Structures are given as structure tokens and as C-alpha cells.
Amino acid sequence: MSSQPLVWFDIGSLSDIPVRGARRVDIEGDTVAIFRTASDDVYAISDRCPHQGGPLSQGIVHGDCVTCPLHNWVISLKDGSAQGADQGQTRHYPLKMEDDRLKLGLESCAVQESVSA
Numbered sequence: 692m693s694s695q696p697l698v699w700f701d702i703g704s705l706s707d708i709p710v711r712g713a714r715r716v717d718i719e720g721d722t723v724a725i726f727r728t729a730s731d732d733v734y735a736i737s738d739r740c741p742h743q744g745g746p747l748s749q750g751i752v753h754g755d756c757v758t759c760p761l762h763n764w765v766i767s768l769k770d771g772s773a774q775g776a777d778q779g780q781t782r783h784y785p786l787k788m789e790d791d792r793l794k795l796g797l798e799s800c801a802v803q804e805s806v807s808a
């Protein structure tokens with residue numbers, strides 16, 4: 692990760708995401724899966740499994756992990772890393788709650804690139 696300042700984008704509220712489910716947001720040329728756990732923790736990772744690109748947003752959420760629907764790899768929602776013997780990591784995005792709104796953090800240079808594209 693570089694040290695570029697982050698720009699925070701409003702991506703909705705917690706109630707927009709089903710418990711133990713996910714919602715997809717297309718941003719910065721990536722589809723980001725916003726996950727909500729049973730304990731209402733919220734995480735944002737790329738909706739591409741590090742194995743073969745499976746749609747993690749359609750996986751099963753358990754604890755702070757999601758199981759990919761294609762070949763059952765278990766991916767940490769905290770940092771996008773594959774668990775157990777599997778190797779790989781999908782992109783993880785900073786996320787924060789502000790006044791009941793979820794904000795996704797993107798590097799400002801990346802945002803400028805996507806705006807000008």
C-alpha cells in the first residue's frame with residue numbers, strides 16, 4: 692500500500708447489507724463486496740476469489756471469513772487472505788462508519804484515474 696491520502700465514498704448504510712451476506716459496489720474499475728457478519732462487523736474486499744476469481748459476495752459468511760462458492764476456499768474478510776493451506780490474497784479496502792453511513796476509502800490518485808477514464 693502506498694501512502695496516498697484516502698478519499699472516502701459513501702456506499703450506503705449498514706441496513707443495506709443482509710446479515711451474514713454481502714452487497715456489491717462497482718468502484719475504481721473493481722467490483723467490491725461489502726460483507727456484514729452476524730455480529731454486525733463490516734468489511735470490504737474485492738469480489739474476486741484469489742483462487743480463480745469466484746464471486747465471493749455469493750459465498751457463505753462465517754465468523755470473519757467467507758467460503759468461496761466455487762471451490763470452497765476460505766477467505767478472511769479482515770484482509771482478503773486465503774486461510775489454511777491455500778495461498779493468495781484478494782484486495783482489501785478500508786471501510787469506516789460515519790453518522791450511520793458506510794464509507795469506502797480509496798487512494799485519491801486512483802479515484803482521479805477512474806474519473807478521467
Ligand code: FES
Nearest residue numbers: 740743745759762
Ligand atoms: S475460485 Fe474461489 S475457491 Fe476456486
